[in-house]
Amino acid sequence: MITEEKLKILTEGAKYDVSCSSSGSSRKNKGGMGNGYVAGCCHSFTPDGRCISLLKILMSNHCIYSCRYCPNRADPDIPRAVATPEEICELVIDFYKRNYIEGLFLSSAVYRSPDYTMELLLRTVKMLRTQYNFHGYIHLKGIPRADMGMVRQAALYVDRMSYNIELPSERSLKLLAPQKDKESLLSPMRALTQEKAEYAQERKSSLFLPAGQTTQMIVGASPESDGQILRLTQSLYRNMGLKRVYYSSYVPVVHDSVLPDKPVGQLREHRLYQADWLLRFYGFTADEIAPEGENLPMDLDPKCAWALRNPQFFPVEINRAPLEALLRVPGIGAKSAYKITEARRFAALGFEDLGRMRVVLKRARHFITCKGKYYGAKNESAVRGLLAAPAERAEQLSLFSDRETALAALTGDL
Ligand code: SF4
Structure with missing residues (x-):
């Protein structure tokens, strides 16, 4: 059984990730526990107005990387914890039976190595589906640079996966997340998109990431304009078939001289979400919404x-x-x-x-x-x-x- 202290550390560490939400997945109960609902998970509103919830937790907050904006990065002296796959599974089932949650959002810092972390995540989701017979919604975070064989296997057990792009340009990644690069984030997304298309061709799309992929970008930690962010978003929708791009306005949770010391207002994030809707449902292009080097106006939608x-x-x-x-x-x-x-x-x-x-x-x-x-x-x-x-x-x-x-x-x- 997971201790209360460990649970507190691992759920606290997951709270800055916004790339969960509405899932679009429909997973039927086959005699086990739980159902994945069409309209999603993670405090998201279903079409009938229902708000459903999920357990949002890290496998570990003990990271070997040092992304400068992240409270879980390697250097600070903060309480650290690692859960076992068994602990996460027991927690999910326990919370599900108590009616606290209807699904799981499982992420992790890079603990020991990308492969080691991915193996822990894979064991957890496989165990939940095959041993605990849990059919509820699962959103799993992909670990950059982890073995693609394990990533593909995990995709067979979960509804949705996401790799967080975090920063909209290679230059900002180099400066703020030096152990990551664009390719280490985009190539697994591309591989999953291709494999999903192959499953769809064989009319088996429900077997492989039925709720697709999402990603998240931090807005305002680096100097990229809304115009640049929207062009990247458009290409992710068109070329990667992503279901959603989430925007998280930058909030300084660690002090670092290269980062802004004030939070970016939520209005900028809100305008980006509005622009995102224009891309997805209203037939607009990024070029029409904002010139490349400019931000969206604050006073008008x-x-x-x-x-x-x-x-x-x-x-x-x-x-x-x-x-x-x-x-x-x-x-x-x-x-x-x-x-x-x-x-x-x-x-x-x-x-x-x-x-x-x-x-x-x-x-x-x-x-x-x-x-x-x-x-x-x-x-x-x-x-x-x-x-x-x-x-x-x-x-x-x-x-x-x-x-x-x-x-x-x-x-x-x-
Ligand atoms: S990889 Fe970077 S963003 Fe992710 S937990 Fe580690 S330091 Fe934080």
């Missing part, structure tokens, strides 16, 4: 900012515009756009009909016409004034300052 930079595109007529054009209108989310295209087949839509389709009219009205009539402000500067948060307040603004914005944050509607 990235869709409004794009709309104001492209006035020639607007207004779009709600009753005629193709779906792709509707998706570009600020305030019209992906679901609303589909609803509009369905509803207008039967009757022309008026302005008052849009509110019922969850269109955020206070934004959309400036970019649309309904039956040829325009309901927005008279000129661009008036529109900007109505949409933008005052620059000096933008950093302090509550991210979810009204009901519509809070709802949009949950649904990803922009």
Whole structure:
């Protein structure tokens, strides 16, 4: 049985990893315990509004590497611990039976060597599935430079794997995480993507990483702009087939002279998530969202900012515009756009009909016409004034300052 002290150290060490969340995996119970749910794990909201939880823990916080931003790096004199595979398995089953968790997010510092650590992780997930008959959701962190044979085997037992890119450029990796390089992170991701495609070709995709791969980037620990981060994100979605890229705004948890001494505001992270939704669900490209060397504006969400930079595109007529054009209108989310295209087949839509389709009219009205009539402000500067948060307040603004914005944050509607 794992001691309380060890549990505290290993769960505390895992808390900075945000690359878990909604899984998309569906694993059926075959007479054992637990189910992997379609909509995910780790304090994530399912489509029916349920929040489900998972045990987020490290195998060890005893690292041989020295990433300068990391509290678990080799040098500091902090309490260290290593769990055994048996301890993790017993804990998962115990917590599952008590209804504390529905899945596991298992990560680790690089303990002794990449291969040694990967072997511990592999033994744990294999044991959970084969000896403890646990069918709940498992998200496993991959260990860079570990033997790919073990990584591939692990992928057969878990729902999702992730390698954290952490820093968006090779230069920053060299400076802040000198034992890692881009290739040691990207090549296992690439190999897993290829193998998953082979399983899919044989119609066996449920056997190999059914919930795919994710990654995480730290925002603001290094000088890369949002434009650079979004280009890397776009290439990860297009070339690696990643399910999600997570962004974690930098928080100084260790003192180091090359790192910023102040946290990066959460608003920057929030804007990146909004831009990420535009890439995944709204047909935007990184080039359209932010120039390579620039950050996203803080006072406008990235869709409004794009709309104001492209006035020639607007207004779009709600009753005629193709779906792709509707998706570009600020305030019209992906679901609303589909609803509009369905509803207008039967009757022309008026302005008052849009509110019922969850269109955020206070934004959309400036970019649309309904039956040829325009309901927005008279000129661009008036529109900007109505949409933008005052620059000096933008950093302090509550991210979810009204009901519509809070709802949009949950649904990803922009
Ligand atoms: S590899 Fe780097 S980020 Fe990961 S635990 Fe070790 S020091 Fe921390």
